[in-house]
Amino acid sequence: IVVVAVNSTLLTINAGDYIFYTDWAWTSFVVFSVSQSTMLVVGAIYYMLFTGVPGTATYYATIMTIYTWVAKGAWFALGYPYDFIVTPVWIPSAMLLDLTYWATRRNKHAAIIIGGTLVGLSLPIFNMINLLLVRDPLEMAFKYPRPTLPPYMTPIEPQVGKFYNSPVALGSGAGAVLSVPIAALGAKLNT
Secondary structure: OOOHHHHHHHHHHHHOOOOHHHHHHHHHHHHHHHHHHHHHHHHHHHHHHOOOOOOOHHHHHHHHHHHHHHHHHHHHHHOOOHHOOOOOOHHHHHHHHHHHHHHOOOHHHHHHHHHHHHHHHHHHHHHHHHHHOOOOOHHHHOOOOOOOOOOHHOOOOOOOOOOHHHHHHHHHHHHHHHHHHHHHHHHHOOO
């Protein structure tokens, strides 16, 4: 259970990277919400069904929050502004999951269906409030383009449109498209 706890926590924290959540706030918000809701419910339900104790989901969310605050401190130490790094809000949604498990007399199916729905509905709301408090996410993203990375790891700005007209792109795209019917034809000829 310790291995599952640690791994699921790491998965949840990395599902919808909270640094990029601030970088490209509204673009990634839907992906972030879906991934975080799903990972919270999967981990918390596993915990609750293993222990059978209402309150376990809140405990699980608290552990994740503590881990994420430690990570937030690490990013701050690397030179990012403190209000640029978001710690996702998991605890209120996990409390709703616990409440569902308790109110349905520890019915695991009700916890998954009703509790999961409540988490899916509430987590985006809590994190939207959280996101509104971030100072100018897009401006900050350009102002702090990963300042502590060595030059060979610094992201290169994409040259939009330049690749589309290249013969290499055309050839690789055509090859990818044509490879499936050619492979199918080859397989048919072999039979």
